[in-house]
Amino acid sequence: MKKVINAPQNVVSEMIQGMVLAFPNYVKKVPTADVIVRADAKKGKVALISGGGSGHEPSHAGFVGHGMLDAGVCGAVFTSPAPDAVLEAIKAVKTDAGVLLIIKNYSGDVMNFEMAMEMAEAEGISVDSVVIDDDVAVENSTYTVGRRGIAGTVLLHKIAGAKAEAGASLAEVKAVAEKVVANVRSMGMALTPCIIPEAGKPGFEIGENEMEVGLGIHGEPGVRREAIKPADAIVTELMDKILADMKLNSGEEVAVLVNGLGATPLMELFVINKKVNEILTGKGIKIHKTLVGEYMTAIEMAGFSISVLKLDAELKGLLDAKADTPAYKEF
Numbered sequence: 001m002k003k004v005i006n007a008p009q010n011v012v013s014e015m016i017q018g019m020v021l022a023f024p025n026y027v028k029k030v031p032t033a034d035v036i037v038r039a040d041a042k043k044g045k046v047a048l049i050s051g052g053g054s055g056h057e058p059s060h061a062g063f064v065g066h067g068m069l070d071a072g073v074c075g076a077v078f079t080s081p082a083p084d085a086v087l088e089a090i091k092a093v094k095t096d097a098g099v100l101l102i103i104k105n106y107s108g109d110v111m112n113f114e115m116a117m118e119m120a121e122a123e124g125i126s127v128d129s130v131v132i133d134d135d136v137a138v139e140n141s142t143y144t145v146g147r148r149g150i151a152g153t154v155l156l157h158k159i160a161g162a163k164a165e166a167g168a169s170l171a172e173v174k175a176v177a178e179k180v181v182a183n184v185r186s187m188g189m190a191l192t193p194c195i196i197p198e199a200g201k202p203g204f205e206i207g208e209n210e211m212e213v214g215l216g217i218h219g220e221p222g223v224r225r226e227a228i229k230p231a232d233a234i235v236t237e238l239m240d241k242i243l244a245d246m247k248l249n250s251g252e253e254v255a256v257l258v259n260g261l262g263a264t265p266l267m268e269l270f271v272i273n274k275k276v277n278e279i280l281t282g283k284g285i286k287i288h289k290t291l292v293g294e295y296m297t298a299i300e301m302a303g304f305s306i307s308v309l310k311l312d313a314e315l316k317g318l319l320d321a322k323a324d325t326p327a328y329k330e331f
Helices: 008-022 083-093 107-122 152-165 170-183 231-246 266-282 313-320
Strands: 027-029 035-038 047-054 071-077 099-104 127-132 184-190 210-213 224-227 253-260 286-293 303-311
Touching: 008 027, 008 035, 008 047, 008 071, 035 083, 047 083, 047 107, 047 152, 071 083, 083 099, 083 107, 099 107, 099 152, 099 170, 107 127, 127 152, 127 170, 152 170, 152 184, 152 253, 152 303, 152 313, 170 184, 170 303, 170 313, 184 231, 210 231, 231 266, 231 303, 253 266, 253 313, 266 286, 266 303, 286 313, 303 313
Parallel strands: 047 071, 047 099, 099 127, 253 286
Antiparallel strands: 027 035, 035 071, 184 210, 184 303, 210 224, 253 303
C-alpha cells in the first residue's frame, strides 16, 4: 500500500483537522464528534445534514457552507457514521425551522441516520429525512435494498441547500429534495480498485485491460466486467441505461454532472463530457448546466460516473443560486 498518511486509524481525524485549518472561514469541527459544521452558522432556516463514510472527498464535508449543507458527518473510511455522531450533528446545527437529513441509500446509512432522527425527536428537535437512490446500475446489492445513492447526491445538496437558504419551511425543503430524487439518475464505471487504509490491500482485483461497468462508490460489484472500450463507447453504454430510465423528451432541460472517482484526470473527464453533450443534444435535450470534476470520489479509484438531472423552472433557479463552500462555488 502506497499512501501519504500516518497511522491508518488516524486518517479521518487528521483529514478533518487539516480541512478545518485550510478553510477556517468556512467550517469548524464539532468537539464531540467527527462532524464538520458551518463556521457562519445561520439561524432561522432549515438546517441540512449529509454524511457517510469518509473516502468520498470532497463529499460530504466539502459541501458545508452557504447555500448547501450546514453539517457533514464523517464516518470511518467507507463506514456509516454512528447514530451518536449524526445526533451530535443535529444538535450542533438545529434551528427552530427544523433539520433535514440527506441520506444515501445504503443500509448502514439509512439505519444509523434514522436512529439518530428518532433520538433527536425524543429530545424535541424537529427532524425529517430524504433518501437518494440515483444509481441505475443495480436494483439491490450487498449494501442496499433498492438502488444505491451516488454522485447525484451532490446535486441534491445544491438544490435543497438553496431552498433552505432562501427561508423555505422544512416541508418545502423536503418536497424539493424529493423532486430531485425523482428526477436524477446516475451510473458509473471503474478501471482500478481502491485501498481502504486500514485494510492495506485493494478491495477487489481487476485485470489490466478490464473495466467494471456499474461499480459502486465503495467498490461494490457492478453489472458486468468487460474489456476496456474507447471513451465514447463507455459513455454511450452508461447514457443508454440512464436515459432508458429517465424517459426524457426533446426540448426538455437537464443538468449534467461528470464526476471523477479519485484518479481520473480532468483531461479524460472532459473527453467523457464531450460525448455526454453529443448524446443529449442529439436527442434535442437542452443542457442548462454542466459540472465536471471530483465531487464524490472512491479514494484513489480510477473511473467516473455520469449524473443527469431533469430540470423544471424551480430546480433551475435553485441550481443557479449562490453557493460558497470549500468544494463548490457558484456566484
